[in-house]
Amino acid sequence: MSVRTGREFLSIPGPTNIPDPVLSAMHQPAIDIYKQDFPPLTDSLLKDLRELFQTEGKSFIYIANGHGAWEAALSNVLSRGDKILVLESGLFANGWGEAGASLGLDVEVLEGSWRAAVNPEAVANRLKEDEDHDIKAILMVQVDTASSIVNDVEAVGKAIRSTGHPALFMVDTIASLGTMEFAMDDWGVDVAVAAAQKGLMSPPGLSFNAAGPRAMERHENANLRTAYWDWTARMGKIHYQKYAGTPPEHLLFALRKSFDLLKEEGVEAASLRHRLLAGATQAAVEKWSEEGVLQFNVPEPEHRAPAVTTVLFEKGFKPGPLLDFCDKKCGVVVGIGIGALDGKAMRIAHMGYANAPMLLGTLSVIEMGLKALSIPHGDGGTQAAIDYLAARVDAG
Numbered sequence: 001m002s003v004r005t006g007r008e009f010l011s012i013p014g015p016t017n018i019p020d021p022v023l024s025a026m027h028q029p030a031i032d033i034y035k036q037d038f039p040p041l042t043d044s045l046l047k048d049l050r051e052l053f054q055t056e057g058k059s060f061i062y063i064a065n066g067h068g069a070w071e072a073a074l075s076n077v078l079s080r081g082d083k084i085l086v087l088e089s090g091l092f093a094n095g096w097g098e099a100g101a102s103l104g105l106d107v108e109v110l111e112g113s114w115r116a117a118v119n120p121e122a123v124a125n126r127l128k129e130d131e132d133h134d135i136k137a138i139l140m141v142q143v144d145t146a147s148s149i150v151n152d153v154e155a156v157g158k159a160i161r162s163t164g165h166p167a168l169f170m171v172d173t174i175a176s177l178g179t180m181e182f183a184m185d186d187w188g189v190d191v192a193v194a195a196a197q198k199g200l201m202s203p204p205g206l207s208f209n210a211a212g213p214r215a216m217e218r219h220e221n222a223n224l225r226t227a228y229w230d231w232t233a234r235m236g237k238i239h240y241q242k243y244a245g246t247p248p249e250h251l252l253f254a255l256r257k258s259f260d261l262l263k264e265e266g267v268e269a270a271s272l273r274h275r276l277l278a279g280a281t282q283a284a285v286e287k288w289s290e291e292g293v294l295q296f297n298v299p300e301p302e303h304r305a306p307a308v309t310t311v312l313f314e315k316g317f318k319p320g321p322l323l324d325f326c327d328k329k330c331g332v333v334v335g336i337g338i339g340a341l342d343g344k345a346m347r348i349a350h351m352g353y354a355n356a357p358m359l360l361g362t363l364s365v366i367e368m369g370l371k372a373l374s375i376p377h378g379d380g381g382t383q384a385a386i387d388y389l390a391a392r393v394d395a396g
Contacts, residue, residue: 002328002329002330003329003330003331004328004329004330004331005331006331007331008331008332008333009331009332009333009358009361009362009365010333011332011333011334011335011348011349011350011358011359011362012333012334012335012347012349013145013175013198013307013308013335013347013349013351014145014174014175014197014198014204014349014351015197015198015203015204016197016198016199016201016349016351016352016353016354017201017352017353017354017358018201018202018203018254018353019201019257019258019261019353021257021261022201022202022203022254022257022258022261023254024257025253025254025256025257026203026250026251026253026254028250028253030249030250031249033239033240033246033247033249034239038239038247038249039239041252041256042061042239042242042247042252044256045061045252045255045256045259046059046060046061046242047059048259048263049061049194049208049210050210052177052178052182052194052259052262052267053173053177053182053184053192053194053210054182054183054184054185054186055184055185055189055192055210055212056185056212057184057185057210057211057212057213057215057216058210058211058216058231058235059208059209059210059211060072060208060209060210060211060231060234060242061206061207061208061242061243061252062206062207062208062209062229063205063206063243063244063248063251064205064206064207065195065197065204065205065207066172066174066193066194066195066207067095067099068207068229069174069193069194069195069207069208069209070095070096070099070172070193071099071103071229072193072207072209072229073170073191073193073209074096074099074100074103074105074137074170074224075103075222075224075225075226075229075230076191076209076211076215076219076222076224076225076229076230076231077137077168077170077190077191077211077215077218077219077222078100078103078105078136078137078218078222078224079221079222079223079224080103080104080105080223080224081104081105081106082105082106082136082137083105083106083107083108083134083135083136084097084100084105084106084107084108084135084136084137084138084139085108085109085110085123085126085127085135085137085138085139085167086100086107086108086109086110086139086140087110087112087118087123087138087139087140087151087156088109088110088111088112088113088118089112089113089114089116089117089118089140089141089144089147089149089151090114090141090144090145090146090147090148090149090339091144091145091146091147091338091339091340092141092144092145092146092172092174092175093139093140093141093144093172094109096139096141096172097109097139100139103224104224108135110122110123110126114146114147114149114297114339114340114341115147115149115297115298115299116149116298116299116300116303117149117150117151117152117302117303118140118151118152118156120152120155120156120158120159121159123138123156123159123160124159124160124162124163127160127163127165127167128163128165130165133165133166133167135165135167136167136168136218137167137168137169137170137191138160138167138168138169138170139170139171139172140153140156140169140170140171140172141171141172141173141174141175141176142171142172142173142175142176142180142182143173143175143176143179143180143305143306143307143308144175144305145175145198145305145307145308145347146310146337146338146339146340146341146347147297147298147310147341148297148298148304148305148307148308148309148310148347149298149303149304149305150176150180150303150304150305150306153171153182153187153189154183154186154187156169157169157187157188157189158188160188161188168190168191168214168215168218169188169189169190169191170189170190170191170192170193171184171189171191171192171193172192172193172194173192173193173194174193174194174195174198174207175198175199175305175307175308175351176199176305176307177194177198177199177200178198178199178200178201178262178267178270178352179198179199179270179271179274179306179307179351179352180271180274180275180306180307181267181271184210184212185212189212190211190212190214190215191209191210191211191212191215192209192210193207193208193209193210194207194208194210195207195208196208196251196254196255196258198307198351198352199270199274199307199351199352200255200258200259200262200352201258201261201262201352201353202251202254202255202258203251203254205248205251206248206251206252206255209231211231216231219231219232227244228244271306273354273355274306274307274350274351275306276388276389276392276393277306277350277354277355277356277359278304278305278306278307278309278350279388279392280350280356280359280360280363280385280386280388280389281309281348281350281359281363281385282296282301282304282309283381283384283385283387283388284363284366284367284381284382284384284385285309285311285348285381286381286384287377287378287379287380287381287383287384288311288367288370288377288378288381289377289378290377290378291376291377291378292314292315292376293313293314293315293317293375293376293377294311294312294313294314294370294375294377295311295312295314296309296310296311296312297310297311297312297341297345298310306350306351307349307350307351308335308347308348308349308350308351309347309348309350310337310341310345310346310347311345311346311347311348312341312344312345313344313345313346315376317375317376318343318344319336319337319343319344319345319346320343321373322334322346322366322369322370322373322375323336323346325369325372325373326365326366326369329369329372330365330368330369332361332362332365332366334346334347334348334362334366335347335348335349346366348362348363348366356389356393359385360382360385360386363381363382363385364382366381367381367382
C-alpha cells in the first residue's frame with residue numbers, strides 16, 4: 001500500500017523543480033539562428049546575467065553543466081603550473097580544485113570543515129605567508145550543497161584585499177545565484193560561475209562565467225585557454241561564436257522565461273522567500289533533533305545555507321529507509337548525503353521554484369516516515385515549520 005499516486009515532489013538540491021511556464025517556453029519549433037530576432041535574445045540573457053551577478057564585467061554562456069563552468073573559469077585566467085588556493089567547506093570547492101589539478105594547476109587546499117563556513121582570518125593568514133605571491137587564484141563556493149554551508153563572500157573578499165595579495169578571487173555561485181544576495185563587484189570577486197538548474201529554475205545544460213577587469217587582464221596571457229572555453233573567441237562579432245557553434249535554442253528559450261519569472265518576483269523577494277523556507281525547515285529539524293538521532297550538519301545557524309539543509313543521522317540510524325519510504329510510499333524525493341556524508345545524511349532542498357505548500361508537504365512526509373519507521377525524533381516538527389512561517393509571512 002502507498003499514497004504515491006499524484007504529482008511527485010522533487011526536494012533535491014539540483015536539478016530543481018522547473019516552472020510550467022519555463023517548460024512551455026521550450027515547446028516550440030527550432031528557428032533559424034541567423035534570424036534577426038535571435039541575437040537580441042542572447043544579448044538580453046548576457047545583460048540579465050550581469051545584473052544577477054551584480055557586475056559591470058563580461059558574462060558568458062556555456063552549453064555545459066557547472067563542472068564545465070569551473071573549467072571555463074580556470075582555463076581562461078590561469079597557466080599550467082599556476083598555484084591555486086582552494087577554500088574547503090564541503091565537497092564542491094575541493095571538486096573545483098580537482099578540476100584544476102587535471103588541467104595542470106598546482107592545487108593547495110586550505111583545510112576547512114564540512115560543518116562550518118570558511119574562516120576569513122585563516123584565508124588572510126595564509127596569503128600573508130605567501131610573500132612571493134605564488135598563489136594566483138583563490139577558489140570558494142558561496143553555498144556547498146553537500147554540507148549545506150553558506151560562506152560569507154563579502155567577508156572573505158575583504159580579508160583577501162586587506163593583505164594586498166594579487167591573487168584572483170573566484171567564487172562558485174551554482175547553488176546560490178537566485179536564492180540569496182551576490183554582489184560580485186562590491187565584494188571584490190574577479191570571476192564568478194553559475195549554472196541554470198538550481199536557483200535559476202531552468203533545465204540542466206547551461207552554465208555561466210562572469211569576469212571582472214582583473215580577470216580579463218589575466219586572461220590575455222593565460223596559456224590554458226582552449227577553443228571551446230575561450231572568452232576572447234566568445235566575444236567575436238559573429239553571433240554563433242558566443243556559443244562556439246550552434247546555440248542551444250530551447251535551453252535559451254527556457255532561460256529567458258526563468259529570468260522573466262525571477263524579475264517578476266524580484267531578486268530581493270526571492271532571497272527573502274528562500275530565507276523563510278530555510279527558517280521553516282530549520283524549525284522542523286530543531287524539533288526532530290530533540291531525541292538525538294537527527295542533527296544539523298551545520299550547528300551554527302549563521303553558517304546554514306538558504307537553499308538546502310543537510311541533516312545527519314546519529315546513534316546507528318541510516319537515512320536510506322526513510323528516503324525510500326518518502327519516495328516509494330509518498331512520492332517525495334529527498335536528497336541523499338554525498339561525499340563524506342554518503343549514507344549518513346539527507347538533504348532537504350528549498351531552492352528555486354519552491355513555496356510554502358511544497359516545503360510543508362515535504363516536511364510532513366518526512367515526519368510521517370519518521371513515525372512509520374519508528375525513528376526517534378521530537379514530535380511537532382512540521383507544526384514548528386508552520387508556526388515559523390505564520391509568524392513571519394505578512395498577513396496583510
